[in-house]
Amino acid sequence: MTKRVAIVLAAGVSRRMNTQMAKVLHEVCGRPMLAYVLDACREAGVDKIYVVVGYGIERVQEGFAGAEDVVWVQQDEQRGTAHAVLCCKEHLKDFEGETLVLCGDGPLIRAKTLKTLIEKHKAGQSAVTLATAILDDPTGYGRIIRDAYGNIQGIVEETDCTSEQRGICEVNPSYYLFNNRILFEAVEKVKPDNVKKEYYLTDALSVIIATGHKVVAITAVRPEEAMGVNSRVELAEANKIMQRRIQRELMSNGVTIVDPENTWIDIRAEIGQDTVIEPFTYIHGVVKIGRGCRVGPFAYLRDGTVLEDDVVLGVFTEVKNSTLGKSVRARHHSYIGDAAVGQNVNIGAGSITANFDGEKVNRTTIGDNCYIGSGAVLIAPLEIQDGSHIGAGKVVSQEDINRFRKGRRAQ
Ligand code: UD1
Ligand code: CA
Numbered sequence: 154m155t156k157r158v159a160i161v162l163a164a165g166v167s168r169r170m171n172t173q174m175a176k177v178l179h180e181v182c183g184r185p186m187l188a189y190v191l192d193a194c195r196e197a198g199v200d201k202i203y204v205v206v207g208y209g210i211e212r213v214q215e216g217f218a219g220a221e222d223v224v225w226v227q228q229d230e231q232r233g234t235a236h237a238v239l240c241c242k243e244h245l246k247d248f249e250g251e252t253l254v255l256c257g258d259g260p261l262i263r264a265k266t267l268k269t270l271i272e273k274h275k276a277g278q279s280a281v282t283l284a285t286a287i288l289d290d291p292t293g294y295g296r297i298i299r300d301a302y303g304n305i306q307g308i309v310e311e312t313d314c315t316s317e318q319r320g321i322c323e324v325n326p327s328y329y330l331f332n333n334r335i336l337f338e339a340v341e342k343v344k345p346d347n348v349k350k351e352y353y354l355t356d357a358l359s360v361i362i363a364t365g366h367k368v369v370a371i372t373a374v375r376p377e378e379a380m381g382v383n384s385r386v387e388l389a390e391a392n393k394i395m396q397r398r399i400q401r402e403l404m405s406n407g408v409t410i411v412d413p414e415n416t417w418i419d420i421r422a423e424i425g426q427d428t429v430i431e432p433f434t435y436i437h438g439v440v441k442i443g444r445g446c447r448v449g450p451f452a453y454l455r456d457g458t459v460l461e462d463d464v465v466l467g468v469f470t471e472v473k474n475s476t477l478g479k480s481v482r483a484r485h486h487s488y489i490g491d492a493a494v495g496q497n498v499n500i501g502a503g504s505i506t507a508n509f510d511g512e513k514v515n516r517t518t519i520g521d522n523c524y525i526g527s528g529a530v531l532i533a534p535l536e537i538q539d540g541s542h543i544g545a546g547k548v549v550s551q552e553d554i555n556r557f558r559k560g561r562r563a564q
Contacts, residue, residue, distance in 0.1 A: 238354055506535075
Protein backbone atom coordinates (compact mmCIF):
# COMPACT_ATOMS: atom_id res chain seq x y z
CA MET A 154 0.00 0.00 0.00
CA THR A 155 1.16 3.53 -0.77
CA LYS A 156 2.54 5.34 2.19
CA ARG A 157 1.05 8.76 2.69
CA VAL A 158 1.83 11.70 4.96
CA ALA A 159 0.54 15.26 5.16
CA ILE A 160 2.23 18.61 5.52
CA VAL A 161 0.01 21.31 6.97
CA LEU A 162 1.25 24.87 6.63
CA ALA A 163 0.43 26.92 9.69
CA ALA A 164 3.35 29.23 10.35
CA GLY A 165 2.12 32.44 8.78
CA VAL A 166 2.12 35.65 10.79
CA SER A 167 -1.22 36.71 9.35
CA ARG A 168 -1.16 40.46 9.25
CA ARG A 169 -4.63 40.53 7.75
CA MET A 170 -6.05 38.74 10.80
CA ASN A 171 -4.53 41.41 13.06
CA THR A 172 -3.93 39.03 15.96
CA GLN A 173 -1.39 38.19 18.66
CA MET A 174 -2.31 34.55 18.35
CA ALA A 175 -1.36 32.01 15.68
CA LYS A 176 -4.06 32.30 13.03
CA VAL A 177 -4.85 28.58 13.03
CA LEU A 178 -5.90 28.75 16.69
CA HIS A 179 -8.81 31.03 15.91
CA GLU A 180 -11.99 29.05 16.32
CA VAL A 181 -14.67 28.04 13.90
CA CYS A 182 -17.82 26.80 15.64
CA GLY A 183 -15.93 25.91 18.79
CA ARG A 184 -12.76 24.32 17.45
CA PRO A 185 -9.49 25.84 16.24
CA MET A 186 -9.20 25.96 12.45
CA LEU A 187 -6.22 23.64 12.51
CA ALA A 188 -8.25 20.87 14.20
CA TYR A 189 -10.50 20.57 11.16
CA VAL A 190 -7.58 20.25 8.79
CA LEU A 191 -5.88 17.60 10.93
CA ASP A 192 -9.09 15.60 11.20
CA ALA A 193 -9.68 15.72 7.46
CA CYS A 194 -6.14 14.38 6.89
CA ARG A 195 -6.74 11.59 9.37
CA GLU A 196 -10.04 10.63 7.83
CA ALA A 197 -8.52 10.59 4.36
CA GLY A 198 -5.79 8.27 5.63
CA VAL A 199 -2.32 9.57 6.44
CA ASP A 200 0.33 8.02 8.68
CA LYS A 201 1.76 11.24 10.00
CA ILE A 202 1.05 14.94 9.83
CA TYR A 203 3.90 17.43 9.71
CA VAL A 204 2.58 20.75 10.91
CA VAL A 205 4.76 23.72 10.07
CA VAL A 206 4.45 26.31 12.80
CA GLY A 207 6.27 29.52 13.57
CA TYR A 208 4.40 32.45 14.95
CA GLY A 209 2.83 31.54 18.32
CA ILE A 210 4.23 28.01 18.21
CA GLU A 211 4.01 27.34 21.98
CA ARG A 212 0.29 27.89 22.16
CA VAL A 213 -0.34 25.85 19.04
CA GLN A 214 1.59 22.90 20.46
CA GLU A 215 -0.15 23.31 23.80
CA GLY A 216 -3.55 23.32 22.12
CA PHE A 217 -2.79 20.06 20.35
CA ALA A 218 -0.79 18.30 23.04
CA GLY A 219 -1.52 14.59 22.85
CA ALA A 220 -1.89 14.49 19.06
CA GLU A 221 0.52 11.61 18.59
CA ASP A 222 0.39 11.54 14.82
CA VAL A 223 1.56 15.15 14.60
CA VAL A 224 5.19 16.15 14.12
CA TRP A 225 5.82 19.85 14.78
CA VAL A 226 8.19 21.53 12.38
CA GLN A 227 9.43 25.00 13.13
CA GLN A 228 9.74 27.67 10.47
CA ASP A 229 11.56 30.54 12.14
CA GLU A 230 11.14 33.07 9.41
CA GLN A 231 8.06 33.04 7.21
CA ARG A 232 9.51 33.19 3.75
CA GLY A 233 6.63 31.64 1.86
CA THR A 234 4.71 28.42 1.40
CA ALA A 235 7.49 26.64 -0.56
CA HIS A 236 9.97 27.56 2.15
CA ALA A 237 7.55 26.21 4.76
CA VAL A 238 7.44 22.86 2.94
CA LEU A 239 11.22 22.87 2.68
CA CYS A 240 11.40 23.10 6.48
CA CYS A 241 10.13 19.48 6.54
CA LYS A 242 13.03 18.24 4.45
CA GLU A 243 14.98 16.78 7.35
CA HIS A 244 12.01 14.62 8.25
CA LEU A 245 10.89 13.64 4.78
CA LYS A 246 13.92 13.60 2.51
CA ASP A 247 14.01 9.79 2.39
CA PHE A 248 10.29 9.20 2.42
CA GLU A 249 9.07 7.24 -0.58
CA GLY A 250 5.39 7.92 -0.89
CA GLU A 251 2.73 10.54 -1.34
CA THR A 252 2.64 13.86 0.46
CA LEU A 253 -0.55 15.79 0.89
CA VAL A 254 0.09 19.52 1.32
CA LEU A 255 -2.65 21.65 2.85
CA CYS A 256 -3.02 24.99 4.55
CA GLY A 257 -3.95 25.24 8.21
CA ASP A 258 -6.25 28.18 7.47
CA GLY A 259 -8.73 26.10 5.46
CA PRO A 260 -11.14 24.77 8.12
CA LEU A 261 -13.94 24.05 5.67
CA ILE A 262 -12.00 21.21 4.08
CA ARG A 263 -13.84 17.90 3.74
CA ALA A 264 -12.20 14.50 3.97
CA LYS A 265 -14.35 13.36 1.05
CA THR A 266 -12.62 15.82 -1.27
CA LEU A 267 -9.22 14.60 -0.10
CA LYS A 268 -10.27 11.03 -0.81
CA THR A 269 -11.27 12.04 -4.35
CA LEU A 270 -7.89 13.74 -4.73
CA ILE A 271 -6.11 10.59 -3.60
CA GLU A 272 -8.11 8.40 -6.00
CA LYS A 273 -7.54 10.69 -8.97
CA HIS A 274 -3.87 10.88 -8.20
CA LYS A 275 -3.62 7.12 -8.29
CA ALA A 276 -5.67 6.80 -11.46
CA GLY A 277 -3.76 9.58 -13.25
CA GLN A 278 -0.29 8.30 -12.29
CA SER A 279 0.82 11.90 -11.99
CA ALA A 280 3.62 13.58 -10.07
CA VAL A 281 1.18 16.06 -8.58
CA THR A 282 -2.58 16.21 -8.43
CA LEU A 283 -4.27 19.29 -7.16
CA ALA A 284 -7.91 20.00 -6.55
CA THR A 285 -9.27 23.33 -7.72
CA ALA A 286 -12.46 25.28 -7.18
CA ILE A 287 -14.51 27.57 -9.38
CA LEU A 288 -15.65 30.67 -7.55
CA ASP A 289 -18.01 33.45 -8.58
CA ASP A 290 -15.61 35.83 -6.90
CA PRO A 291 -12.02 34.58 -7.14
CA THR A 292 -10.53 37.61 -5.39
CA GLY A 293 -7.50 36.83 -3.25
CA TYR A 294 -6.79 33.33 -4.54
CA GLY A 295 -4.12 31.99 -6.85
CA ARG A 296 -5.54 31.53 -10.37
CA ILE A 297 -5.24 28.27 -12.29
CA ILE A 298 -3.73 28.76 -15.73
CA ARG A 299 -4.65 26.12 -18.31
CA ASP A 300 -3.69 25.77 -21.97
CA ALA A 301 -6.12 25.39 -24.88
CA TYR A 302 -6.39 21.65 -24.15
CA GLY A 303 -7.21 22.19 -20.51
CA ASN A 304 -3.83 21.09 -19.22
CA ILE A 305 -2.59 23.01 -16.24
CA GLN A 306 0.31 25.32 -16.94
CA GLY A 307 0.73 26.89 -13.56
CA ILE A 308 -0.76 28.96 -10.76
CA VAL A 309 -0.41 32.72 -10.59
CA GLU A 310 -0.96 34.57 -7.32
CA GLU A 311 -3.38 37.44 -7.51
CA THR A 312 -0.69 40.04 -6.87
CA ASP A 313 1.21 38.73 -9.90
CA CYS A 314 -1.77 38.34 -12.25
CA THR A 315 -2.23 40.24 -15.48
CA SER A 316 -5.67 41.84 -15.70
CA GLU A 317 -6.73 39.04 -18.02
CA GLN A 318 -5.57 36.35 -15.57
CA ARG A 319 -7.43 38.12 -12.79
CA GLY A 320 -10.64 37.28 -14.65
CA ILE A 321 -10.04 33.53 -14.27
CA CYS A 322 -12.52 32.01 -11.83
CA GLU A 323 -10.76 28.69 -11.32
CA VAL A 324 -8.68 29.05 -8.18
CA ASN A 325 -6.22 27.19 -6.02
CA PRO A 326 -7.66 26.28 -2.62
CA SER A 327 -4.28 24.68 -1.73
CA TYR A 328 -5.20 21.00 -1.81
CA TYR A 329 -2.21 19.19 -3.32
CA LEU A 330 -1.00 15.62 -3.43
CA PHE A 331 2.64 15.23 -4.46
CA ASN A 332 5.03 12.45 -5.13
CA ASN A 333 7.26 13.21 -2.14
CA ARG A 334 10.58 12.98 -3.91
CA ILE A 335 9.46 15.24 -6.74
CA LEU A 336 8.01 17.73 -4.25
CA PHE A 337 11.30 18.22 -2.43
CA GLU A 338 13.32 18.38 -5.64
CA ALA A 339 11.00 21.12 -6.85
CA VAL A 340 10.71 23.28 -3.71
CA GLU A 341 14.50 23.55 -3.60
CA LYS A 342 14.41 25.11 -7.04
CA VAL A 343 11.73 27.71 -6.35
CA LYS A 344 12.92 31.33 -6.63
CA PRO A 345 11.23 34.32 -4.97
CA ASP A 346 10.52 35.94 -8.33
CA ASN A 347 7.27 37.67 -7.45
CA VAL A 348 5.88 40.91 -6.11
CA LYS A 349 6.13 39.74 -2.48
CA LYS A 350 9.59 38.18 -2.89
CA GLU A 351 8.39 35.00 -1.22
CA TYR A 352 9.09 31.36 -2.03
CA TYR A 353 5.75 30.18 -3.39
CA LEU A 354 4.66 26.58 -3.33
CA THR A 355 2.55 27.37 -6.36
CA ASP A 356 5.81 27.97 -8.26
CA ALA A 357 6.92 24.45 -7.41
CA LEU A 358 4.23 23.30 -9.82
CA SER A 359 5.76 25.26 -12.68
CA VAL A 360 9.12 23.69 -11.82
CA ILE A 361 7.56 20.24 -11.90
CA ILE A 362 5.77 20.90 -15.19
CA ALA A 363 8.98 22.29 -16.74
CA THR A 364 10.83 19.11 -15.72
CA GLY A 365 8.34 17.18 -17.81
CA HIS A 366 6.40 15.50 -15.00
CA LYS A 367 2.68 15.06 -15.19
CA VAL A 368 0.58 17.51 -13.19
CA VAL A 369 -3.17 17.09 -13.05
CA ALA A 370 -5.69 19.62 -11.76
CA ILE A 371 -9.17 18.38 -11.01
CA THR A 372 -12.08 20.67 -10.24
CA ALA A 373 -13.16 18.88 -7.10
CA VAL A 374 -13.46 21.47 -4.36
CA ARG A 375 -16.89 22.96 -3.76
CA PRO A 376 -16.91 26.75 -3.50
CA GLU A 377 -18.00 26.54 0.14
CA GLU A 378 -14.98 24.51 1.19
CA ALA A 379 -12.41 26.44 -0.80
CA MET A 380 -12.13 29.30 1.62
CA GLY A 381 -8.81 30.18 3.22
CA VAL A 382 -9.40 32.30 6.30
CA ASN A 383 -7.14 35.34 6.16
CA SER A 384 -9.15 37.95 8.05
CA ARG A 385 -11.74 38.30 10.78
CA VAL A 386 -14.39 38.88 8.15
CA GLU A 387 -13.52 35.56 6.50
CA LEU A 388 -13.43 33.91 9.92
CA ALA A 389 -17.03 35.02 10.45
CA GLU A 390 -17.98 33.72 6.99
CA ALA A 391 -16.31 30.38 7.69
CA ASN A 392 -18.23 30.16 10.97
CA LYS A 393 -21.45 30.73 9.10
CA ILE A 394 -20.74 28.05 6.53
CA MET A 395 -19.65 25.58 9.19
CA GLN A 396 -22.73 26.41 11.28
CA ARG A 397 -24.96 25.59 8.34
CA ARG A 398 -23.16 22.27 7.92
CA ILE A 399 -23.53 21.40 11.61
CA GLN A 400 -27.22 22.24 11.62
CA ARG A 401 -27.94 20.36 8.40
CA GLU A 402 -26.29 17.27 9.86
CA LEU A 403 -28.29 17.58 13.09
CA MET A 404 -31.52 18.07 11.18
CA SER A 405 -30.84 14.98 9.10
CA ASN A 406 -30.36 13.14 12.40
CA GLY A 407 -33.88 14.11 13.45
CA VAL A 408 -33.35 17.33 15.39
CA THR A 409 -35.75 20.22 14.76
CA ILE A 410 -34.08 23.60 14.56
CA VAL A 411 -36.91 26.08 14.40
CA ASP A 412 -34.88 29.04 13.15
CA PRO A 413 -31.44 28.01 11.88
CA GLU A 414 -30.31 31.57 11.20
CA ASN A 415 -30.84 32.52 14.83
CA THR A 416 -29.36 29.47 16.50
CA TRP A 417 -25.72 28.67 17.17
CA ILE A 418 -24.53 25.14 17.88
CA ASP A 419 -20.97 24.08 18.60
CA ILE A 420 -19.53 21.33 16.42
CA ARG A 421 -18.83 19.30 19.58
CA ALA A 422 -22.49 19.21 20.61
CA GLU A 423 -24.52 16.03 20.29
CA ILE A 424 -28.29 16.23 20.09
CA GLY A 425 -30.79 13.38 20.12
CA GLN A 426 -33.74 12.64 17.88
CA ASP A 427 -36.96 14.68 18.18
CA THR A 428 -35.33 17.35 20.26
CA VAL A 429 -36.52 20.83 19.34
CA ILE A 430 -34.12 23.75 19.46
CA GLU A 431 -36.05 27.00 19.66
CA PRO A 432 -34.68 30.31 18.28
CA PHE A 433 -31.83 32.28 19.87
CA THR A 434 -30.36 29.26 21.55
CA TYR A 435 -26.59 29.27 21.92
CA ILE A 436 -24.83 25.96 22.56
CA HIS A 437 -21.13 26.24 23.21
CA GLY A 438 -18.67 23.52 24.15
CA VAL A 439 -19.05 19.80 24.67
CA VAL A 440 -22.78 19.51 25.27
CA LYS A 441 -24.91 16.39 25.12
CA ILE A 442 -28.64 16.63 24.68
CA GLY A 443 -30.86 13.58 24.75
CA ARG A 444 -34.00 12.74 22.81
CA GLY A 445 -37.27 14.61 22.91
CA CYS A 446 -35.93 17.66 24.71
CA ARG A 447 -37.10 21.21 24.14
CA VAL A 448 -34.45 23.87 24.43
CA GLY A 449 -35.00 27.62 24.24
CA PRO A 450 -35.95 30.13 23.06
CA PHE A 451 -32.98 32.12 24.41
CA ALA A 452 -31.25 29.23 26.17
CA TYR A 453 -27.50 29.19 26.77
CA LEU A 454 -25.88 25.78 27.17
CA ARG A 455 -22.21 25.71 28.01
CA ASP A 456 -19.38 23.23 28.23
CA GLY A 457 -20.09 20.04 30.15
CA THR A 458 -23.87 20.22 29.96
CA VAL A 459 -25.67 16.89 29.70
CA LEU A 460 -29.42 16.81 29.27
CA GLU A 461 -31.04 13.43 29.51
CA ASP A 462 -34.21 12.69 27.51
CA ASP A 463 -37.33 14.89 27.65
CA VAL A 464 -35.74 17.83 29.42
CA VAL A 465 -37.38 21.22 28.90
CA LEU A 466 -35.31 24.39 29.18
CA GLY A 467 -37.00 27.67 28.47
CA VAL A 468 -36.19 31.34 28.15
CA PHE A 469 -32.96 32.72 29.60
CA THR A 470 -31.90 29.45 31.13
CA GLU A 471 -28.17 28.93 31.37
CA VAL A 472 -26.64 25.55 32.13
CA LYS A 473 -22.95 24.85 32.64
CA ASN A 474 -21.05 21.71 33.59
CA SER A 475 -24.21 20.04 34.85
CA THR A 476 -26.22 16.92 34.24
CA LEU A 477 -29.99 17.24 34.19
CA GLY A 478 -31.92 13.99 34.55
CA LYS A 479 -34.85 12.81 32.49
CA SER A 480 -37.84 15.16 32.34
CA VAL A 481 -36.24 18.01 34.27
CA ARG A 482 -38.00 21.31 33.69
CA ALA A 483 -36.41 24.73 34.01
CA ARG A 484 -38.63 26.90 31.92
CA HIS A 485 -37.69 30.44 32.86
CA HIS A 486 -34.66 32.51 33.89
CA SER A 487 -32.47 29.95 35.67
CA TYR A 488 -28.78 29.37 36.12
CA ILE A 489 -27.70 25.81 36.74
CA GLY A 490 -23.95 25.49 37.16
CA ASP A 491 -21.84 22.56 38.37
CA ALA A 492 -24.90 20.58 39.38
CA ALA A 493 -26.21 17.05 39.18
CA VAL A 494 -29.97 17.19 38.96
CA GLY A 495 -32.01 14.00 39.27
CA GLN A 496 -35.02 12.95 37.25
CA ASN A 497 -38.32 14.73 37.10
CA VAL A 498 -37.21 17.86 38.91
CA ASN A 499 -39.00 21.14 38.45
CA ILE A 500 -36.86 24.23 38.75
CA GLY A 501 -39.02 27.31 39.16
CA ALA A 502 -38.62 30.64 37.43
CA GLY A 503 -35.53 32.56 38.43
CA SER A 504 -33.99 29.84 40.60
CA ILE A 505 -30.23 29.56 40.54
CA THR A 506 -27.34 27.58 41.87
CA ALA A 507 -24.94 29.95 43.60
CA ASN A 508 -21.93 27.87 42.63
CA PHE A 509 -19.10 30.33 43.20
CA ASP A 510 -18.16 31.42 46.71
CA GLY A 511 -15.64 34.01 45.60
CA GLU A 512 -12.77 31.56 45.68
CA LYS A 513 -13.90 28.31 44.24
CA VAL A 514 -16.69 26.72 42.31
CA ASN A 515 -18.85 24.29 44.29
CA ARG A 516 -21.25 21.56 43.29
CA THR A 517 -24.96 21.19 43.86
CA THR A 518 -26.74 17.87 43.89
CA ILE A 519 -30.50 17.69 43.59
CA GLY A 520 -32.22 14.32 43.99
CA ASP A 521 -35.07 12.87 41.91
CA ASN A 522 -38.60 14.28 41.99
CA CYS A 523 -37.71 17.53 43.71
CA TYR A 524 -39.65 20.72 43.43
CA ILE A 525 -37.66 23.93 43.57
CA GLY A 526 -39.96 26.94 43.83
CA SER A 527 -39.48 30.20 41.99
CA GLY A 528 -36.63 32.48 42.90
CA ALA A 529 -34.72 29.99 45.06
CA VAL A 530 -31.00 30.52 45.60
CA LEU A 531 -29.24 27.21 46.17
CA ILE A 532 -25.91 27.95 47.82
CA ALA A 533 -23.33 25.35 46.84
CA PRO A 534 -21.88 23.06 48.06
CA LEU A 535 -25.32 21.67 48.60
CA GLU A 536 -27.07 18.34 48.54
CA ILE A 537 -30.83 18.20 48.23
CA GLN A 538 -32.40 14.81 48.81
CA ASP A 539 -34.92 13.01 46.59
CA GLY A 540 -38.44 14.36 46.83
CA SER A 541 -37.50 17.64 48.53
CA HIS A 542 -39.67 20.68 48.22
CA ILE A 543 -37.98 24.07 48.35
CA GLY A 544 -40.40 26.96 48.74
CA ALA A 545 -40.42 30.02 46.52
CA GLY A 546 -37.88 32.70 47.32
CA LYS A 547 -35.84 30.53 49.69
CA VAL A 548 -32.12 30.95 50.10
CA VAL A 549 -30.86 27.49 50.92
CA SER A 550 -27.48 26.45 52.28
CA GLN A 551 -26.23 23.06 53.44
CA GLU A 552 -26.28 24.40 56.98
CA ASP A 553 -30.03 25.10 56.72
CA ILE A 554 -30.64 21.64 55.37
CA ASN A 555 -28.62 19.97 58.13
CA ARG A 556 -30.43 21.98 60.79
CA PHE A 557 -33.76 21.03 59.26
CA ARG A 558 -32.86 17.36 59.18
CA LYS A 559 -31.63 17.44 62.79
CA GLY A 560 -34.89 19.09 63.84
CA ARG A 561 -36.90 16.39 62.10
CA ARG A 562 -34.91 13.63 63.78
CA ALA A 563 -35.50 15.26 67.20
CA GLN A 564 -39.29 15.27 66.70
C1 UD1 B 1 -2.19 30.60 -0.64
C2 UD1 B 1 -1.77 30.19 -2.05
C3 UD1 B 1 -2.85 30.59 -3.03
C4 UD1 B 1 -4.17 29.96 -2.64
C5 UD1 B 1 -4.52 30.26 -1.17
C6 UD1 B 1 -5.67 29.39 -0.73
C7 UD1 B 1 0.68 30.29 -2.19
C8 UD1 B 1 1.81 31.11 -2.64
N1 UD1 B 1 -0.53 30.83 -2.38
O1 UD1 B 1 -2.32 32.02 -0.63
O2 UD1 B 1 -2.49 30.17 -4.34
O3 UD1 B 1 -5.18 30.40 -3.49
O4 UD1 B 1 -3.43 29.95 -0.30
O5 UD1 B 1 -6.11 29.70 0.52
O6 UD1 B 1 0.87 29.21 -1.70
N2 UD1 B 1 2.47 29.77 5.64
C9 UD1 B 1 3.56 29.23 6.31
N3 UD1 B 1 4.78 29.80 6.11
C10 UD1 B 1 4.99 30.84 5.29
C11 UD1 B 1 3.89 31.38 4.60
C12 UD1 B 1 2.63 30.81 4.80
O7 UD1 B 1 3.42 28.27 7.06
O8 UD1 B 1 6.14 31.26 5.17
C13 UD1 B 1 1.13 29.17 5.87
C14 UD1 B 1 0.12 30.14 6.44
O9 UD1 B 1 0.11 30.06 7.85
C15 UD1 B 1 -1.19 29.64 5.85
C16 UD1 B 1 -0.76 28.97 4.55
O10 UD1 B 1 0.62 28.76 4.63
O11 UD1 B 1 -1.83 28.70 6.68
C17 UD1 B 1 -1.07 29.84 3.33
O12 UD1 B 1 -0.43 31.09 3.47
P1 UD1 B 1 -1.19 32.44 3.20
O13 UD1 B 1 -0.27 33.55 3.46
O14 UD1 B 1 -2.49 32.44 3.89
O15 UD1 B 1 -1.38 32.29 1.62
P2 UD1 B 1 -2.49 32.92 0.69
O16 UD1 B 1 -2.09 34.29 0.32
O17 UD1 B 1 -3.82 32.73 1.28
CA1 CA C 1 -4.61 31.89 3.24
